[in-house]
Amino acid sequence: MELRKFVYQWLLNEKILGEKTIEIVGTISLDKMDKKTKDRQMDTKDGHLSEGNKHLSEGDKHLSEGDKHLSEGNKHLSEGNRQESMKDRQLGGIDTQKEVRPQITALNKLVLGCKKCDLHTRRNKLVFGNGNPESSIVFIGEAPGREEDESGLPFVGSAGKQLTSMLKSVGIDRDAVYITNIIKCRPPGNRDPLPAEMNSCFEWLDKQLEIIAPKLICTLGKHSTFSLLGHVKPLEFHQTLSISKFRGKIYEYKGIKVVPTYHPAALLYHPEWKEATISDLTMVKKMLDRV
Numbered sequence: 001m002e003l004r005k006f007v008y009q010w011l012l013n014e015k016i017l018g019e020k021t022i023e024i025v026g027t028i029s030l031d032k033m034d035k036k037t038k039d040r041q042m043d044t045k046d047g048h049l050s051e052g053n054k055h056l057s058e059g060d061k062h063l064s065e066g067d068k069h070l071s072e073g074n075k076h077l078s079e080g081n082r083q084e085s086m087k088d089r090q091l092g093g094i095d096t097q098k099e100v101r102p103q104i105t106a107l108n109k110l111v112l113g114c115k116k117c118d119l120h121t122r123r124n125k126l127v128f129g130n131g132n133p134e135s136s137i138v139f140i141g142e143a144p145g146r147e148e149d150e151s152g153l154p155f156v157g158s159a160g161k162q163l164t165s166m167l168k169s170v171g172i173d174r175d176a177v178y179i180t181n182i183i184k185c186r187p188p189g190n191r192d193p194l195p196a197e198m199n200s201c202f203e204w205l206d207k208q209l210e211i212i213a214p215k216l217i218c219t220l221g222k223h224s225t226f227s228l229l230g231h232v233k234p235l236e237f238h239q240t241l242s243i244s245k246f247r248g249k250i251y252e253y254k255g256i257k258v259v260p261t262y263h264p265a266a267l268l269y270h271p272e273w274k275e276a277t278i279s280d281l282t283m284v285k286k287m288l289d290r291v
């Protein structure tokens, strides 16, 4: 059987994909799918950068030429092995052999002093992220709103209630996962984050991901999706792209699988998107059960 069909059939058999055709953009590291233990994803900082560049030059192939996924997939398999062999290395100041929680706390303290953009001047509280930093999954939202700015916790307002109930409906316990945002300080009046703000804050998210080393990321809404995937492959005019074209498919960021879905706040205005969101989160839950 042609390898692509075989892989697709395997994904169906393993119930990672549903019957509907899901276009897989980016590659799936098949070697990592069956891992039961949560081995930590390692690389040096420079390694990440060169991997990023590889993705940049390979990005268009992923989008346009389905068959190339196969040979790209093999590259990723050997890349996976390389990452395994670098397991014990120290990354840009983060010793991945150390406990996750103290490292996350130390990073939180560091970010408290961040003045990389003006948002820190207006915020009440930094909203760094919360939940279980030892989780295999990280949910990434956009930016804190009023309630989050007051409490210092992500997704505690109406969007947060929506998120909690959607997670619950697919069997994911909110307290068992880690939740953060692309932007750690509230943009005034809940305006959209500016590209410059997302770029300057991205370093902190990237460090969170290095420490937590999740197997899966679920991006909530277009800002987090395009900001994260924009670091893998340039997404031109990404602000104007539609999340509906990206959701429910599997991407990769530094070897971590990424599944974008709608932002829970958007569901308050577009209840017709709930069904698709539940379908995306159901897929996320299935993938989570396998790591």
Ligand code: URA
Residues within 6 Å of the ligand: 127, 141, 142, 143, 144, 145, 148, 153, 154, 155, 156, 157, 159, 160, 181, 265
């Ligand atoms: N919306 C977000 O994207 N993040 C929050 O923390 C709250 C609302």
